[in-house]
Amino acid sequence: MTAMLWIGTRKGAFTLRPDERRRSWKLSGPQFLGHIIHHIVQDPREPRVLMMAAKTGHLGPTVYRSSDRGRTWQEADQPPAFRKAADGEAARAVQKVFWLTPGHASERGSWYAGSSPAGLFRSEDGGERWQPVAGFNDHPMRSKWVGFGTPDGELLHSVRIDSRDPKHLYLAISAGGVFESTDGGAGWTPLNEGCAADFLPDPSAQYGHDPHCVAMHPLAPDRLYQQNHCGIYRLDRPARRWERIGQAMPKNVGDVGFPIVLHPTDPDTAWVIPMDGQTVWPRTSIGGKPAVYRTRDGGKRWRRCDDGLPKSQAWLTVLRQAMCTDDRLPHLGLYFGTTGGEVWASVNSGESWRCIARHLPEIYSVTHAI
């Protein structure tokens, strides 16, 4: 089936639909014009179902659900919200729903949401009612784990579920680190050994790291990749020590970025978009020359893929949810959106790139749907 893309932006949701050869793309929308859309995710268990994390500048955060591939949307009856604080307890309120993950294949209708401030929420009824996951949100270490957040607040993201075991979960917090649960979210432990945190006074800290994006390979769930504030990493469970595979990136490029995306069938293939993490952290293409880097051997070697991308004076920023693949093998589609409102596409696994949309609002997420 022909892929389509959902584009979540600071001002609404858009779709891009290609022709059969993915040469021509038709932009539609906006839907929810003026809403801040952080994530739009299709349910692989029921592809008619989509979930959208939204808010506006004035109003509180919410979640919209569609059961007709995005033609119509219904607001959640009970959006993600922290439990009422007890007397004397710090009161937390969800400022934005930042991340959405469909639940395990065996748990139809289940979803997870990550929020700012960092909170984990679960729905068991297709996103109609959301409950706080107390095992994380009320964990006695939570306040220490979430550290000092980001300029956009604490962000809980990259909720990943082991395809072999619905109770085996990972999540990531910026800044805070990667955490693992083996009991369905009741208990959590940090999983950050080997990750650099050169902004912390203790370089061997157990938590406080800044994972920008964690990906789990769908066919090899023991294989995790991480694009961190301080490098690109791989972890092959049951090991607990991340290996810094970004050391193999060119030294003049470095290994800082936001997104990391994986090949749908080859656990050794991944793509990243390096950004400038020097001095005051401009977070733009290095030297104004955007490039995607690809590894095909689990991070031993990286290859620059910039054919078709601007050669100079292009200061792009690509956020962590704003890059994805489609499922068209062997000519895999790869897509990313920029904070400057452009969408770029490759239909040959990243070898060459073409701009397929521009003049959109600031792009927060690019996701593939069938």
Next chain:
Amino acid sequence: MSCTVHIPSPLRSYTAGAHRVPADGATLEEVLASLEGRFTGIRFRIVDEQSHIRPHIRFYVNAREAQELCAPVGAGDAVHVICALTGG
């Protein structure tokens, strides 16, 4: 007691486009409960889960700002929900 609630444009998707809706209640909290009963979801967009008024929302009862949900509302009062003029 019945009052009239003036609905700002960002919230009119809940009220089927209505600019003004009647509501019952002797306090702002009760008025919001009355609204929520008719327009599911509207309260959470303007008051958070800790019952704090959201940062860019203001309530006025007649011409007086109500900073707490326990603020009294009388029969015939006009309750204004204001979205502060911020953003870009």
